[in-house]
Amino acid sequence: MKTLQELDLCPKDKAIIESWLKEWIQHFTELADGRTGNVYRADFEKMDIFYFTDCKDIILSDKNKQVMKRKRMIMLQLLLRHLTGEKVGKKITCSHCGYDDVYIGSRPSGGGHFMFCPKCKKTDVCTYPKFYDTTMQEIKDELIKLTLEGRII
Numbered sequence: 001m002k003t004l005q006e007l008d009l010c011p012k013d014k015a016i017i018e019s020w021l022k023e024w025i026q027h028f029t030e031l032a033d034g035r036t037g038n039v040y041r042a043d044f045e046k047m048d049i050f051y052f053t054d055c056k057d058i059i060l061s062d063k064n065k066q067v068m069k070r071k072r073m074i075m076l077q078l079l080l081r082h083l084t085g086e087k088v089g090k091k092i093t094c095s096h097c098g099y100d101d102v103y104i105g106s107r108p109s110g111g112g113h114f115m116f117c118p119k120c121k122k123t124d125v126c127t128y129p130k131f132y133d134t135t136m137q138e139i140k141d142e143l144i145k146l147t148l149e150g151r152i153i
Helices: 011-031 065-083 129-149
Strands: 038-043 048-052 103-106 112-116 123-127
Touching: 011 065, 038 065, 048 065, 048 103, 103 129, 112 129, 123 129
Parallel strands: none
Antiparallel strands: 038 048, 103 112, 112 123
16 A cells, blocks of 8 residues: 555645645544544554544444544544555553553453553553453453464564
């Protein structure tokens, strides 16, 4: 997937397209109630995307249409930001060993997230009481899957 910088465009055409993409980014930001997301990963080629919009943005069913709309608008912003060549995402540093590329993942049930350090194996879990019974098994299954895929460890 090419970004704007990788296209062989004359400077004038590149500036026009970049301006146009930024207008769309602004439009999608307005539609997302001004939110841009707290982005940790945005790899569109692998569809490996992780971001937060708001602590209250938990979707447990299709009933919360406003939250779903906001998340879609942020996803569109991320795609366009990627196409402009902007480096989207930030690294998390392990509080235990200092490794600077801690993995952050969501829970399939939607009840929180976890962070895993591939270097020292420290795992931080953030979940809600309603999800205590399933949290550790979900995280264990996710870490095994990611390990087998070679994405962590």
